[in-house]
Amino acid sequence: MTTIxxxxxxxxxxxxxxxxxxxxxMSSVWGGxxxxxxxxxxxxxxxxxxxxxxxxxxxxxxxxxxxxxxGKAIKGRRDDAFISVKFGAIFYNGxxxxxxxxxxxxxxxxxxxxxxxxxxxxxLYQPCRMDGSVPMEDIIGTVSDLIKxxxxxxxxxxxxxxxxxxxxxxxxxxxxxxxxxxxxDRQIETELLPVAKELGIGVVAFANTAEGLLTGEMKAPLAxxxxxxxxxxxxxxxxxxxLEKVEVLKTMAKEKGYTPTQLAIAWVNAQGDHIMPxxxxxxxxxxxxxxxxxxxxxxPEEMNTLNTQFSQGAILGxxxxxx
Numbered sequence: 001m002t003t004i005x006x007x008x009x010x011x012x013x014x015x016x017x018x019x020x021x022x023x024x025x026m027s028s029v030w031g032g033x034x035x036x037x038x039x040x041x042x043x044x045x046x047x048x049x050x051x052x053x054x055x056x057x058x059x060x061x062x063x064x065x066x067x068x069x070x071g072k073a074i075k076g077r078r079d080d081a082f083i084s085v086k087f088g089a090i091f092y093n094g095x096x097x098x099x100x101x102x103x104x105x106x107x108x109x110x111x112x113x114x115x116x117x118x119x120x121x122x123x124l125y126q127p128c129r130m131d132g133s134v135p136m137e138d139i140i141g142t143v144s145d146l147i148k149x150x151x152x153x154x155x156x157x158x159x160x161x162x163x164x165x166x167x168x169x170x171x172x173x174x175x176x177x178x179x180x181x182x183x184x185d186r187q188i189e190t191e192l193l194p195v196a197k198e199l200g201i202g203v204v205a206f207a208n209t210a211e212g213l214l215t216g217e218m219k220a221p222l223a224x225x226x227x228x229x230x231x232x233x234x235x236x237x238x239x240x241x242x243l244e245k246v247e248v249l250k251t252m253a254k255e256k257g258y259t260p261t262q263l264a265i266a267w268v269n270a271q272g273d274h275i276m277p278x279x280x281x282x283x284x285x286x287x288x289x290x291x292x293x294x295x296x297x298x299x300p301e302e303m304n305t306l307n308t309q310f311s312q313g314a315i316l317g318x319x320x321x322x323x
Contacts, residue, residue: 023055059086071118089128110146214260252302
């Protein structure tokens with residue numbers, strides 16, 4: 001059995017696995033099919049067996065289905081799991097209608113989450129993003145009240161700006177920032193990552209393969225039905241040129257005896273002990289390769305090649321990560 005090393009989530013924060021398990025794709029979020037539930041539960045349990053204790057979910061993933069799933073998987077082994085929950089998004093028939101970050105809504109959301117998860121306390125609770133409709137003092141203040149009540153242990157934030165991060169942290173200490181980060185999406189390196197490091201906030205980095213771009217499996221043109229087609233990164237000449245960049249990653253992966261996906265995860269992992277790759281998995285077969293990625297070491301020359309090939313702005317076009 002392989003055990004993932006532990007890191008402090010933020011300065012003097014709780015100990016968590018250096019690799020996190022994203023559970024979102026185990027449920028239908030955008031109206032797609034639901035994965036096999038027994039396989040999803042087995043994946044979570046095997047991840048826990050291997051020392052991956054950070055489980056990321058959201059109360060709006062599958063309208064509560066994801067939390068119910070995680071709750072089943074951790075039943076009888078609560079102490080093995082660190083539960084991160086996002087809240088605030090409102091979905092109807094697979095479509096996002098907006099956000100509800102009012103204090104009364106947050107207090108309603110958390111009670112449902114605790115019941116679905118079958119636990120008394122959520123380890124990390126975070127608004128999925130900010131939209132300006134509710135004062136941040138009210139949002140963060142409500143979570144801080146929940147911490148005082150014992151329903152939450154730590155405050156997290158997700159997909160926010162450097163100024164918002166500073167403000168949130170001034171209201172109540174932020175333990176972790178969840179944000180998209182990959183070789184192809186490095187815009188947060190300019191301001192957001194430095195602010196998080198300065199404030200001693202841990203970084204939970206999702207979308208390590210840039211929505212599949214860095215897997216080495218994507219081909220142009222994409223099917224018209226693909227959700228990727230809505231974003232300019234995956235359209236026309238942009239996609240062709242972006243895939244040419246990925247050839248460098250594919251070549252390096254072949255030379256090192258790994259997959260492009262593994263190198264993409266390894267690059268995020270190598271950015272510092274305060275950064276955790278959050279990888280979505282719904283099948284046990286994915287676990288060994290993703291765990292192995294955490295042991296990959298790059299030579300200075302290899303790291304220079306990747307950082308040069310995938311410098312900020314090298315990948316053309318935007319995605320949902322660049323709101």
